Amino acid sequence: MKKHNFYAGPSILxxxxxxxxxxxxxxxxxxxxxxxxxxHRSKEFQAVIDEANALIKELLDIPQGYEVLFLGGGASTQxxxxxxxxLKKKAAYLDTGVWASKAIKEAKLFGEVEVVASSKDxxxxxxxxxxxxxxxxxxxxxxxxxTIYGTELREDPNVAVPLVADMSSDIFSRRIDxxxxxxxxxxxxxxxxxxxxxxxxxxxxxxxKVDRAIPTMLDxxxxxxxxxxxxxxxxxxxxxxxxxxxxxxxxxxxxALEKLDKEKAARLYDAxxxxxxxxxxxxxxxxxxxxxxxxxRPEYAELDKQFIEFAGERGIVGIKGHRSVGGFxxxxxxxxxxxxxxxxxxxxxxxxxxx
Ligand SMILES: *Cc1c(COP(=O)(O)O)cnc(C)c1O
Numbered sequence: 001m002k003k004h005n006f007y008a009g010p011s012i013l014x015x016x017x018x019x020x021x022x023x024x025x026x027x028x029x030x031x032x033x034x035x036x037x038x039x040h041r042s043k044e045f046q047a048v049i050d051e052a053n054a055l056i057k058e059l060l061d062i063p064q065g066y067e068v069l070f071l072g073g074g075a076s077t078q079x080x081x082x083x084x085x086x087l088k089k090k091a092a093y094l095d096t097g098v099w100a101s102k103a104i105k106e107a108k109l110f111g112e113v114e115v116v117a118s119s120k121d122x123x124x125x126x127x128x129x130x131x132x133x134x135x136x137x138x139x140x141x142x143x144x145x146x147t148i149y150g151t152e153l154r155e156d157p158n159v160a161v162p163l164v165a166d167m168s169s170d171i172f173s174r175r176i177d178x179x180x181x182x183x184x185x186x187x188x189x190x191x192x193x194x195x196x197x198x199x200x201x202x203x204x205x206x207x208x209k210v211d212r213a214i215p216t217m218l219d220x221x222x223x224x225x226x227x228x229x230x231x232x233x234x235x236x237x238x239x240x241x242x243x244x245x246x247x248x249x250x251x252x253x254x255x256a257l258e259k260l261d262k263e264k265a266a267r268l269y270d271a272x273x274x275x276x277x278x279x280x281x282x283x284x285x286x287x288x289x290x291x292x293x294x295x296x297r298p299e300y301a302e303l304d305k306q307f308i309e310f311a312g313e314r315g316i317v318g319i320k321g322h323r324s325v326g327g328f329x330x331x332x333x334x335x336x337x338x339x340x341x342x343x344x345x346x347x348x349x350x351x352x353x354x355x
Pocket of ligand 1: 075
């Protein structure tokens with residue numbers, strides 16, 4: 001039986017992505033070679049990376065002057081690559097969770113960091129809105145979706161300095177005004193591909209402005225000048241990413257994905273809000289449409305494990321909350337069908353009714 005996969009990452013991918021990847025592992029585009037063994041310098045692989053690049057630019061409506069990169073090292077490597085390449089003297093950061101704090105920690109190695117606001121004291125259950133970004137900051141770093149806490153910033157803030165964003169867990173779920181950003185990055189394993197590749201969108205004009213020496217592999221210009229092929233890129237995840245991008249386009253692009261994402265989340269939040277035993281943890285106005293976090297009400301708190309088992313019997317996997325938050329987290333990435341969300345909702349109701 002196919003499971004209802006609510007894992008936070010690596011996470012659900014479309015059947016189209018998985019099937020085409022499996023086919024290419026056996027025979028890539030009729031070459032008689034596996035995608036696992038073909039040279040990244042071959043014309044066949046070059047075509048893959050070129051098409052993925054073009055589709056990302058098309059789907060996200062990326063303006064001229066920006067480069068799309070496929071890098072290794074995960075989003076976590078971007079926590080240091082961003083300040084390495086972009087922080088001249090001072091940067092501003094919004095602290096909305098563990099990932100944001102990790103980005104802040106790295107930035108401090110490179111210059112002055114002003115944390116303009118933090119929701120840490122409230123265990124990151126909301127996204128701070130009352131803050132001022134210093135006009136002399138080189139950039140303002142945000143984490144658009146806080147995967148662990150289920151909060152999300154679904155707009156590109158209006159500030160006087162360029163934005164930089166970690167969009168690991170909500171890229172391709174809304175339109176972005178890319179022109180406001182110097183850099184956008186996303187580990188692929190939430191809304192794009194298997195783990196192993198990180199998508200980076202970087203503004204070319206923003207590069208080359210820092211005085212420090214940058215190690216070759218950590219310099220965006222290296223990868224821009226070589227079209228992500230300075231060294232061997234993660235070929236298989238890039239191939240899978242291309243499949244997801246084709247599937248996104250076939251679904252109707254970002255607007256269609258966002259519409260369905262919103263419907264899925266609305267249904268699940270509605271079920272949580274109407275439940276006697278479950279309660280949402282994120283502040284209503286900041287609720288993420290990608291990661292829905294909830295807990296048992298205190299009087300039922302000892303039933304956590306029982307619910308996870310009950311859900312498991314119905315093929316639901318991956319709903320345990322992050323260890324730093326507890327409770328439950330249902331991740332509803334783009335590839336998650338409405339039917340699976342409905343199975344979770346029905347399971348929650350059935351569990352409640354049998355108490
Ligand atoms: C998962 C995640 C990361 C970490 O990504 P890695 O690719 O494992 O380094 C960073 N930021 C956010 C918002 C995430 O969801």
